[in-house]
Amino acid sequence: SRPLVDNEEQSGHGEQRASPSRLPFGKKQLPPIPKTVAPITKPMSTGPPVQSTNGTHASYGPFYLEYSLLAEFTLVIKQKLPGIYVQPSYKSALMWFGVIFIRHGLYQDGVFKFTVYIPDNYPDGDCPKLVFDIPVFHPLVDPVTGELDVRRAFAKWRRNHNHIWQVLMYARTVFYKINTTDPLNPEAAVLYEKDVQLFKSKVVDSVKLCNSHLFDQPKIDDPYAISFSPWNPAVHEEAKERMFAFKRRPEDHHKGTQVSGLSWVKPGSTQPFSKDDNPPQS
């Protein structure tokens, strides 16, 4: 089983995990193509509209989409959202698994797993959907499907302005700042307005419920789905050490790479060979 929480994507390495595994091409090898696959089951979605009309180049569309999503993912990494971890699924770049840790407030100690679904005409479609594995008791979370009402924050999804990290950020915010207008869960909304104590106890129950299912098998069968397991030193201790060790020894990153650049430019200067100590490299 996987470590308790794989937060590598927050440390700058996650991207490596995410992308090559889905495009595991080597030199001239292609990923195996399952024989069972039915021929084209749906018309291919178009890439960015700029070129989508040009039939010749339509075959690059998936590359554009793939890289747009990878770019989104690197943006998430860059944001370092507190308490939020995501990982694109193995099966599709359009589906991301995530987990959110609530550290204070009404939902304190809540650990909510969720899945983000990105429309396949991204970035020109609707805003992504965010669905909690277990419907959390919350005015903006659908009590049946577990879907968070994201759309109210992103009425119109605008490319270049809206990014997936904002959706994740929003998902975090709703647990700290409760909004009851146009609720997906009217009961929660009403309780919050009328009987906060009852609301609170319901929330506590909901948090307990969610946490009690923490070690369940992932809802979606995917190699990259986030799964939790009880602390097992044999498995987790080493992983934990590596996580902390990485921060302490950033130099290791470069070991074994022969390639090295050269510079004799003094910082702040725009002149070649302006460094005082000549030659500085030795």
Added chain:
Amino acid sequence: MASMVANGNRDGQSLVLKGVDPETCMIVFKNHWAQVVKILEKHDPLGAQRFGNIPGDEANAVQNYVEHMLFLLMEEESGQAGAMGPILEFVVMENVMERLFVWSLRREFTDDMKLEQLKMYEMLVGQAQQPLLHHKPILRPLMMLLSSCSSTAMPEVEAELVLLLHQLCCILAKDLSILELFFHTSEDQGSTNFLIFSLLIPFIHREGSVGQQARDALLLIMSLSAENQRVAKHIAENTYFCPVLATGLSGLYSSLPTKLDIPSEEWHCLHREDWLTVPSLVQFLNSLEFCNAVTQVAHPDIRDQLLSYIYNGFLVPVLAPALHKLTLEEVMTTTAYLDLFLRSVSEPALLQTFLSFILLHRHESVHILDTLISRINTPFQLGTVSLALFRTLIGLYCEDVMLQLVLRYLIPCNHIMLSQRRVVRERDCYSISAARILALTPSCCSPDRSPPPLRQLDSILFSKGADTPHKLSSTEETNLLSDDGSGNSCTIGSEIYLDVSYLHYLYDARRSISSCTRACQVWSALYDGEDPPPDRYEPGVLEESGLKFRQTALRKVPPSLALPPRPSVPRPAPLPTVGQLELEWDDSYDVCSVQVDTTPVENKPAPFPPAELPKHIQDMRRTATMLVKGSYIEENEFQDDVMVYNLVAKKDTTDADRMELNPGLLQSNENHPSPAEAPVQHALSLKLPPSVVADDGSNGLDSPKTKKQVDCNAIVQNAAAASAERSDDLLAQYEELLRTLDSEAGKKQVKGDGEAKKPVTPRQEEDEEDMDFTCFSAETPEAEKVSAPFGSVHKLRKSGSASRIQSVPFTGPFVSVLLSRLENMLSNSLHVNLLLTGILAQLAAYPQPLLRSFLLNTNLVFQPTVRSLYQVLATVKNQIDEQAARRKELPELITAAQHWLLARETLFMENGDYAFLFFYFSSGSSSPFDGARILKNSPPPKPKAISLDRTEVFATVLFTEFLKELAAIAQEHSILSYIPMEE
């Protein structure tokens, strides 16, 4: 003596000795010695019997005894607690070795004798069981022997001498305490020399194993010097080591072939297989490698001195003139050598010496770099070889190189609209640029039209989840509960036919960008449009600042040493024929005290600040524009080039001569890229009567810019001095020429110089013109006002003046030339295009936002005068489309070309040249040499269905692949460049 030693059959002896009681050995030794002494004393000098009179049987007897004694000495173990063994003690007490040496001197001290003695010591030193060299009675005769061998000529003796020296160095490296003794012993000999070292110096450049061994030995001492100040000081101040090493390079260089036999038209750089067949080149590279190693391990004092000698004793006096020889072939050969040298050097400090020569040194007031850049545009092999050189240069990931080549033109952000500056750092989240680049794919090359196996299309499953079929939809309505419980679609088209080769380009782009990014972490700035800040960009003064430390290093050498080294040093033969004046390398080196005096000339601030640097850059720029206008004619250009080289060579002839040449030059000016036009323009600007700007003398005199201008003009003034009458003629011609150009530019609606002026307001123009000429105003009366012809000359000067760099956007000569050549892709030969696209792909892989956005961001809005890569690509696409429309047979030809290129690549892969690309033509991610190897190794069998002369067909195929390569790089940038490398 020691013949058995020499015969090397001591093993038998040692077996015999093993287990023999030490005391017995001692007794035997003493007995032998007693016998020897008898003979020795019999022939004592006091007995007045001099050499020659010693009977052979006596000599033989001594020899036999000595052999036995030596074996005994060698086999003796040291005593308790490292004390001397009894035999050794006896040897020391009785001064055995010295007496033996004197004895051999007394006889005829022939080379054979020396050889034997050397071998004796070699064995003794190498195989003794206890340390011997600590003892003066052993060391001193050894040193006497060594110094007696310093002037020997017999190869066997030399070989043995070097072997022994090497052995001594090994011992020194292990035991520093002996070092002191070596010095002391030398002093005893009345010499301040570190004898072992001095003896090795003559062998520095020797070929074969003797040279190699000598160099190895010297390296041992060099690494010793890093820790031992005394050794370092001695070598730097009291030996000829550095001068010999550096001038040796010059000497060896002079024996290199001045012309190379070009194996094929594809040839563009010297590979291992090439230079291995040229012994003189092998020898040169050995010495260069040695310099490299010395730089690496030696004490900084020695290193700096060596580098300064290499710079001032080889690069400047030898290589610079060689790069400016008269014929294209010679220049091409030198360029190929330079490229090879750069690839052979690995030590940063030595590389820095070469690079500062290329970037900062001026030959005939033109930077080497600019000359080299201009040659990219020369037709035939020179252009190709120059491209290869630049591929090497940009593959170094060197900030200084990239700064001079490209970045300094981008830092001020003049190339883009002001409002666009923030776009520089923006990332292309949605692969817009990649899409736009790929959209340039000519329809005749569409993957859809290629038959298998060229059609590298395959189905790639983006959604691996599709094996659990469920109804796919992106709409809310179909919210069926499928097995993931959500009914949400998450498929990027379940199965799509894709251009598989593109995956390889992506993979390659990733590698390329990653390694480049890693390498550039040592750079001083981000080059992202903010760091360094655009407005704070100082054109600065390009002086050969690298020389500063070298000067000091040179001064440390006492004047007494500034003499030609010993005769044994290979003295470069004068280079043949051409440019005698420039090739006086030995003068400049030999009298190095003189050189110290003269170098300040080079060291003084450059007359032209770099951003204003000038004529040739401006020429380049004009050339680029010309090329755009389609007036690029290779033959003409070639002629010009010859003329240019002529001009350079005749630089010292009178100005009048120059003026005679000029008209010819001027006529072909429009398609002439060479820096050597500089003299012409100097002359031209000089013809301006001082009156020109008399009206505005006070204007802006104190602005720094003006001052530079003043400097500049002053130089120009000095530089030329021709008769005024003739200049009128010339000006008229030139003016006429420019007028036609301008009108053509207008007709063709090409963004050329004409438009370049647009962003500049009239008032600014005036100001700048005023400033240009303020220097004249100071000296001349107001009365002589501008007359009409000169007014237009004004304009002329303006259009080309380097001082416009700040006002008229220009992305630098390097980019200009590359883009010009790219625009002519269809008429370039295959290998030129391979090099060209490889260089551009490598440039595009650099992570610096300024460079990346300039090359790849198709959204960036440039100033009208700036040509972008995308624009040029679009032009080429149009050319291809036009051609495809005209020529019906094109599709078959393209298929044939693709087949051939594919076969070619398969061949490379079989040969072990890895290549990830469908048509591998980029040296981008792999080392700069891989692409070269590919090009070189194997012209595969000539294509049957299509002639290689159909450059346009091959170019079309390459163009299509190049688009994919660039698009892949753009896409990878959108991800890689934003991942924090380190947290």
